[in-house]
Amino acid sequence: MQSIDHFDLRSFDLNLLVAFDALMQERSVTRAAARLKVGQPAMSHSLSTLRVLLQDELFVRVGTVMQPTPRAAVLAGPVRAALGQMQAALHATPEFDPATEQRTVRLGFSSEVELLLIPELTAVLRRSAPGLRLLSRPTERNEAHRLLDEGALDVAVGCFEAVAQRHRSQFLFEQALSCVYNPKHIALKTPISLADYLSLPHALVTLTNSLQGCLEAALDEIETELNVVSASSEFLSVLATVAASPVITTIPTRMARLYGPRFGLTLCPTPLKLRLPAVSMVWPLQLDRDAASVWLRNTIADILHATERAACRVAAE
Numbered sequence: 001m002q003s004i005d006h007f008d009l010r011s012f013d014l015n016l017l018v019a020f021d022a023l024m025q026e027r028s029v030t031r032a033a034a035r036l037k038v039g040q041p042a043m044s045h046s047l048s049t050l051r052v053l054l055q056d057e058l059f060v061r062v063g064t065v066m067q068p069t070p071r072a073a074v075l076a077g078p079v080r081a082a083l084g085q086m087q088a089a090l091h092a093t094p095e096f097d098p099a100t101e102q103r104t105v106r107l108g109f110s111s112e113v114e115l116l117l118i119p120e121l122t123a124v125l126r127r128s129a130p131g132l133r134l135l136s137r138p139t140e141r142n143e144a145h146r147l148l149d150e151g152a153l154d155v156a157v158g159c160f161e162a163v164a165q166r167h168r169s170q171f172l173f174e175q176a177l178s179c180v181y182n183p184k185h186i187a188l189k190t191p192i193s194l195a196d197y198l199s200l201p202h203a204l205v206t207l208t209n210s211l212q213g214c215l216e217a218a219l220d221e222i223e224t225e226l227n228v229v230s231a232s233s234e235f236l237s238v239l240a241t242v243a244a245s246p247v248i249t250t251i252p253t254r255m256a257r258l259y260g261p262r263f264g265l266t267l268c269p270t271p272l273k274l275r276l277p278a279v280s281m282v283w284p285l286q287l288d289r290d291a292a293s294v295w296l297r298n299t300i301a302d303i304l305h306a307t308e309r310a311a312c313r314v315a316a317e
Contacts, residue, residue, distance in 0.1 A: 012053065013049075015046075016046055016049060016050050016053070017079050017082070017083060018036065018083065019032065019036065019043060019046035019047070019050070020046075020050055020058070020072075020075070020079055021076075021079055021080055021083055022035045022036050022043075023043075023047065023058075023059055023066065024068060024072065024076045024079075024080075027059075027065045027066045027067070027068075028064075028065070028066060029043050029044055029047065029066065030043075047059065054071065054075075056069055056071040056072070057069050058071065058072040059072060095291075096291030096292050096295065098128050098129035098132070098292075098295055099128065099129065099130075099131075100131060101129060101131050101132060101292055102131040102132075103131070103132060103133075103292065104132075104133045104134075104135055105132055105133065105134055105135065105154055105155075105292075105296060106135045106136075106137075106152060106153050106154045106155075107134060107135070107136040107137075107153065107154065107155055107156070107157065108136070108137055108138075108139030108144055108147055108148075108153040108155070108156040108157070108158070109136060109137070109138060109139060109156070109157055109158050110138070110139060110140070110141060110144075110156075110157075110158025110159045110160065110279075111158060111159065111205070111207075111252070112205075112235050112251065112252050112254070112255045113157050113158045113279060114136055114138070114157075115235055115236070115255065115259070116254055116255060116258065116304065116307060117157065117300060117303060117304060118134065118136055120303045120307065121134065121299065121300065121303055122134060124299060124303065129295075132292075132296075137153075138207075139153065139156055139158065140207075141158075141159055141160060144156040144158075144160045144282065145160075145163060145164065145167060145282070148167060148282065148283065148284045149166070149284065151284075154283065154284075154287060154293060154296075155281060155282070155283045155293070155296065155297060155300070156281070156282045156283070157172070157279070157280075157281045157282075157300060158279060158280075159175075159276070159277040159278070159279060159280075160280055160281075160282045161280055161282065162282055165285070166284060166285045167282055167283070167284060167285060168282070168283055168284075168285055168288050169280050169281065169282045169283075170280060170281045170297065170301065171278060171280050172278070172279045172280055172281055172301060172304055172305075173254075173278065173279050173304065173305075174278050174279075175252050175253075175254075175276040175277070175278065175279060176252065176253040176254075176276075177215075177250050177251065177252060177253060177270045177274050177276065178250070178251065178252075178253040178256040178257075178260075178267045178268065178269060178270065179192055179197065179248055179249070179250055179267070179268050179269070179270050180239070180242055180248065180249050180250075180251060180256050180260045180265045180266070180267055181242060181247075181248040181249075181265060181266055181268075182242055182243050182244075182245075182246075182263075182264060182265055182266070183266050184264075185245060185246040185247075186200070186246050186247075186248065188248075188266075188268070190266070190268040191268055191269050191271065192248075192268050192269075192270075192271055193271060194271040194272065197226075197248075197270065197271045197272065198224070198226065198227065199227060200227065200247070200248050201227050201228075201229040201230075201246070201247045201248070202226045202227055202228045202229065202230075202247060202248055202249060202250065203228070203229065203230040203231070203232070203238050203241045203242055203245070203247045203248075203249045204226070204228050204230075204231050204232075204238065204249060204250065205231070205232060205233065205234070205235055205238050205249075205251065206231040206232070206233065207233055210231075211228040211231050212225060212226065212228060215250060215274060218274040218275055218276060219274065221275065222272065222273070222274070224272065226250075229247060230245075230247065235251065235255055235259070236259070238251070239251075239259055239260065239263045239265065240263065242263070242265060243263040243264060243265060250270055250274075252276070253267075254307065258307065279304075281297060281300060281301070283297065
């Protein structure tokens with residue numbers, strides 16, 4: 001491809017090419033002005049400027065018609081082709097077909113959302129977009145926006161929000177908590193009492209050195225601590241621990257509904273009102289209208305909403 005001298009073009013008002021093309025088509029200053037919806041003096045000024053810049057008369061009046069000079073005739077074809085390409089580029093809509101798209105999608109997750117979403121998202125992609133590959137990673141709240149800025153993530157799903165104009169976000173759902181335990185190891189009357197809840201041994205998910213784990217901020221807010229005897233960084237590890245031991249855990253309700261029954265566990269409401277941040281989806285502004293990104297974000301939202309409806313039906317049964 002031929003290189004472009006941007007400085008050379010910067011010194012030339014490209015609107016003059018539009019005026020030139022209109023004059024070539026109409027062969028009249030008056031009609032060319034009407035076509036461009038400008039006054040006749042403005043069109044005459046554009047023609048005068050073109051004559052100075054190109055060192056040629058370009059159009060010469062012969063009777064009532066402006067006849068192009070040989071220089072204008074040579075310019076006419078390339079100028080019209082260039083304007084046509086510019087117009088096509090400006091109005092082009094990027095094509096996206098999930099069935100044929102080939103790319104790797106990088107997703108960042110906080111806490112349990114990856115386990116809620118990735119299995120079903122993978123199944124959907126295999127059916128509808130087999131060329132899309134998922135690369136997911138755990139992402140802390142304080143690093144999500146940096147990773148989006150760097151292009152290391154396309155979308156972040158979790159306890160995130162758009163904190164700058166260069167990001168966009170979509171609310172997905174509020175989080176609730178449930179107690180989960182194995183009735184074969186712990187005999188509990190439900191709903192669980194506050195006294196039992198505080199005294200029973202707990203297994204929790206933690207991503208830090210704190211035994212109070214992911215609930216630490218919520219527990220600090222109400223000045224309470226749990227009797228934590230086991231903490232792990234993986235939800236499935238904690239659920240397996242609860243299935244095998246006389247301990248209880250407190251996890252997001254969506255996770256409890258989806259995976260608790262698979263471990264033979266019983267769910268019940270927590271006796272404490274613990275507030276957790278909402279789950280949202282965040283993406284960089286430059287991908288806001290990218291067709292593939294829009295499709296992926298809609299798919300993620302649909303899956304999470306469908307999962308919630310299904311979990312509610314199971315709970316009702």
